[in-house]
Amino acid sequence: MTKEELKAKILEVIEAKVKKGGKTKVYLKDIQRDIPGASPREIKNAANELVREGKLEYFSSGSTVMFGIPGVGIGVEEAFKKEE
Amino acid sequence: MGEVKKHDTPMVDDLKKGPWPSFVDDIYTYGEKHKKQACFDIMGQLELSYKHKETHWKHGGIVGVFGYGGGVIGRYSDQQERFPAIWAFHTLRVHHPAGKWYNTTALRKLCEMWEHRGSGLVNFHGSTGDIILLGTVTEQLEYTFYDLTHQLHWDLGGSGSNLRSPACCMGKSLCQWALFDVQDMDYELTMHFQDELHRPAFPYKFKFKFSGCPLDCVAAVARADLSFIGTWIDDIKIDQEAVRAYVNGEIPPNAGAFSDRDWGPFDIKKEVIDLCPTQCMYWDEKEQKLYINNKECNRCMHCIAVMPEALKPGDDRGVCVLIGAKSVILEGAQLSTVLIPFMRVEPPYDELKDFIYKIWDYWMENGKNRERVGEIIQRIGLNKFLVDVLEIEPIPQHILVPRAEPYIFWREEEVPGGWARDLAEFRKRHPA
Ligand code: SF4
Ligand code: SF4
Numbered sequence: 001m002t003k004e005e006l007k008a009k010i011l012e013v014i015e016a017k018v019k020k021g022g023k024t025k026v027y028l029k030d031i032q033r034d035i036p037g038a039s040p041r042e043i044k045n046a047a048n049e050l051v052r053e054g055k056l057e058y059f060s061s062g063s064t065v066m067f068g069i070p071g072v073g074i075g076v077e078e079a080f081k082k083e084e
Numbered sequence: 085m086g087e088v089k090k091h092d093t094p095m096v097d098d099l100k101k102g103p104w105p106s107f108v109d110d111i112y113t114y115g116e117k118h119k120k121q122a123c124f125d126i127m128g129q130l131e132l133s134y135k136h137k138e139t140h141w142k143h144g145g146i147v148g149v150f151g152y153g154g155g156v157i158g159r160y161s162d163q164q165e166r167f168p169a170i171w172a173f174h175t176l177r178v179h180h181p182a183g184k185w186y187n188t189t190a191l192r193k194l195c196e197m198w199e200h201r202g203s204g205l206v207n208f209h210g211s212t213g214d215i216i217l218l219g220t221v222t223e224q225l226e227y228t229f230y231d232l233t234h235q236l237h238w239d240l241g242g243s244g245s246n247l248r249s250p251a252c253c254m255g256k257s258l259c260q261w262a263l264f265d266v267q268d269m270d271y272e273l274t275m276h277f278q279d280e281l282h283r284p285a286f287p288y289k290f291k292f293k294f295s296g297c298p299l300d301c302v303a304a305v306a307r308a309d310l311s312f313i314g315t316w317i318d319d320i321k322i323d324q325e326a327v328r329a330y331v332n333g334e335i336p337p338n339a340g341a342f343s344d345r346d347w348g349p350f351d352i353k354k355e356v357i358d359l360c361p362t363q364c365m366y367w368d369e370k371e372q373k374l375y376i377n378n379k380e381c382n383r384c385m386h387c388i389a390v391m392p393e394a395l396k397p398g399d400d401r402g403v404c405v406l407i408g409a410k411s412v413i414l415e416g417a418q419l420s421t422v423l424i425p426f427m428r429v430e431p432p433y434d435e436l437k438d439f440i441y442k443i444w445d446y447w448m449e450n451g452k453n454r455e456r457v458g459e460i461i462q463r464i465g466l467n468k469f470l471v472d473v474l475e476i477e478p479i480p481q482h483i484l485v486p487r488a489e490p491y492i493f494w495r496e497e498e499v500p501g502g503w504a505r506d507l508a509e510f511r512k513r514h515p516a
Contacts, residue, residue: 027453028245029287040448041285048283052151058244058284061144062157062175064454065244065284068146 006038006046011055014069024073025059025066088121091128095135114204121169122203122219129167147174147222149229153284155240156225172221173203176228177214177241179249182267182274183257184209193236201228211307212291213251214241245288247280252294253301260392261385262296263314263401264429270294272432277440286444287451288413297397298385304406305420309457310440311406317426318398319378320387326394327352327374331367337390356387402428405436407443408458415459421466423474425481439474446473 013034018024032040050056059066100106115123129140145158157175164171202220210216232238241249255266293304297314304311329335336343337350357365364380388395406420447457461469470476496502
């Protein structure tokens with residue numbers, strides 16, 4: 001898989017999760033599970049590049065970081081409710 | 085700036101009565117002087133939290149600066165109408181220099197910038213080690229970041245699922261006991277792992293800490309996922325003359341650190357020999373001579389700290405690498421465990437870097453969300469982690485106590501012929 005293919009796949013995975021009505025913010029681990037062909041390091045590099053391109057954004061509680069599509073999804077409280 | 089609005093804060097004000105300088109005084113004095121409404125609003129919100137016995141901060145969110153996935157922590161008040169000046173009160177973590185040596189001009193400039201861009205309130209330092217800039221609004225984040233990096237040449241520290249800002253003790257810059265150059269190793273690894281520091285990579289946080297000697301002033305063994313502690317492999321150097329001088333009361337023990345009270349005459353047996361954790365020391369009263377069985381010594385440094393003029397660490401020095409300390413989250417708090425008891429190190433520490441990547445690769449692949457590396461070791465077992473993941477031979481230093489359990493489980497490849505057996509052959513010998 002090339003980096004561009006991996007980036008497209010990451011977006012696809014997150015979009016599919018949103019469409020299914022699931023979480024709009026995902027951990028790197030959640031992406032890894034759906035793309036077993038790529039190594040965790042490749043995935044994090046590609047996901048971080050997508051952030052730089054403005055196609056993804058970080059969502060941080062301070063202690064952990066999730067990735068989401070800009071403008072899609074729920075606010076701070078709901079996303080981190082499970083952590084508290 | 086106009087007049088500030090003060091809130092009634094009797095419970096918070098009560099904290100000013102104690103014997104120590106109070107943050108309440110500091111924040112009010114600063115707020116008055118600079119007419120910062122945020123200072124009065126955080127005190128007002130704190131009073132309300134004392135009353136309700138719950139926090140009124142919400143944390144987290146999308147805030148950050150471009151290209152960085154760490155260093156900024158979103159914070160909002162849930163009492164926005166009452167305390168409008170702190171409706172957004174984001175925190176920035178600023179990476180501290182190794183050993184926390186600052187040039188006062190740099191600090192002054194940092195404070196001036198923060199007074200202009202944010203609340204002006206700072207915390208030196210957060211528990212990981214960073215300088216914490218407390219409180220600004222979302223619109224100021226990029227400007228603060230630009231000023232910080234381009235004008236003042238500082239950088240943000242780590243937060244979230246990143247490598248957190250590494251921290252070390254004062255090391256050779258101040259301390260006679262530094263057994264390796266902690267500041268150099270801290271700096272080198274910080275620069276090498278910039279990507280992991282600024283962009284989320286892991287299932288959860290990861291911390292490096294470096295202590296120059298086993299006295300461990302940065303409390304690495306209690307706080308860091310990976311600790312590097314200075315140690316030595318040869319014998320403790322003994323100056324018998326100086327030992328006798330301690331025994332005869334000519335030199336104060338602990339370099340005089342406890343001389344504010346009369347603790348009675350120095351008793352080498354009670355204060356050194358009996359406190360040696362491995363019981364490897366012997367004081368011959370007749371000979372007036374100290375013996376150390378260095379093979380048993382675990383390099384805790386207790387004896388050296390009590391009699392620094394008589395005892396010195398050996399000359400063959402390196403680091404002990406430990407893994408897995410953490411506070412509570414998934415599992416309870418735990419201390420580190422020894423991974424490599426002794427390793428000679430040299431810049432640029434390539435061997436260590438490779439070793440770190442090996443740990444990370446496994447953890448990134450197999451760690452659950454919010455599982456620290458110490459917890460994955462707990463889950464799979466130290467033996468498996470050492471042998472299968474890091475490919476190192478287990479050694480006695482990895483073991484806390486000898487096994488009590490009588491069963492030994494073999495793996496198939498360890499048994500000649502594996503699990504398969506010839507039943508016909510077996511029946512020839514055991515016909516029933
Ligand atoms: S950890 Fe050891 S070397 Fe570092 S400051 Fe403390 S006593 Fe000195
Ligand atoms: S360093 Fe610690 S273990 Fe070693 S001899 Fe001294 S007190 Fe005992």
